[in-house]
Amino acid sequence: MSLVLTKASLERAPWLLSKTLNIVSQDAEFLRSSYPLFDQWFxxxxxxxxxxxxxTLLIEERxxxxxxxxxxxxxxxxxxxxTLRVRPSFESKGLGVRLFQTAFQLLGTERPLLSVSEITAPRFERLFTYFGFAQEGVYQGRxxxxxxxxxxxxxxxxxxLPR
Structure with missing residues (x-):
């Protein structure tokens, strides 16, 4: 099941915010690993x-x-x-591809700006190649x-940084 939180969805169903916050708080460790200082940024x-x-925020639940x-x-x-995160036990099962495709649809582009740390980049290499993404910049300590x-x-x- 997907939960999509947008301005429009909140206007139609204000309860979605508390449901989303409840989901995020219940699974905070998984979500924190997606972004340094995740709580503050969120x-x-x-x-x-x-x-x-x-x-727009989309949470995929099973x-x-x-x-x-x-x-x-x-x-x-x-x-x-x-941010795009897939729980490790669900990696290599097509969920990442589906989330990328959903992002393309919601953003209206198949080439969204994105960044990953050099630590996590190898996990995305196949997906980036599959979608034809091009690395265009390197930022030290961002x-x-x-x-x-x-x-x-x-x-x-x-x-x-200069290449």
């Missing part, structure tokens, strides 16, 4: 962005457990896949000290 950026209509997470940013100037962040399908601000 409260300060994701939730306000959903309320203003510039972010048997009341979060198995996938997708957070998107869609503004006039940026179509970004901020999210994790002493770890490069690799940008695909565009550049993050500020300017990347």
């Amino acid at each position: 409260v300060s950026k994701v939730l306000p962005g959903i309320h203003t209509g510039v972010r 048997d009341s457990m979060v198995v996938g997470l997708l957070i998107l940013k869609h503004t006039e100037t940026e179509k970004k896949l901020c 999210y994790i000290p002493m770890v490069d962040e690799l940008a695909y399908n565009g550049l993050l601000d500020p300017a990347p």
